[in-house]
Amino acid sequence: CLLSRGLGDVYKRQAIDNLSEIAAKQRVAILGDMKELGGQTETEHQRIISELTKHPNTKVYLVGESFKLTQNHDYQIFSVIEKLKIYLEENELKDSTILLKGSRSMKLETLLKLL
16 A cells, blocks of 8 residues: 655655554555745654654665664664665565655655655
8 A cells, every 4th residue: 555645745754654553464655755835854754763763663665865874773774776676676665654754855756666
């Protein structure tokens, strides 16, 4: 099952909460940088990390330079989408419910054929 909604960044934390409530064998959040935040970039990315840490049963993959600057977590971070693609080709996500969210410029939709 794949969740890939056109949610605004205001609702990203709610999407993470919703993912945790879905009955699923495995929950996965793949989140890309939010490029449209301007001066709030660092703060908002760290808030997303804080929300993710409330859901320890969700596997998390992060993509982008802004997520690389976040702290207080041990999630896998990929600097660019191509590196995550290689990882997913070698580590298939089976029987997973997946939240896929990031700025359009991150091109996360290119992962769909691997999910």
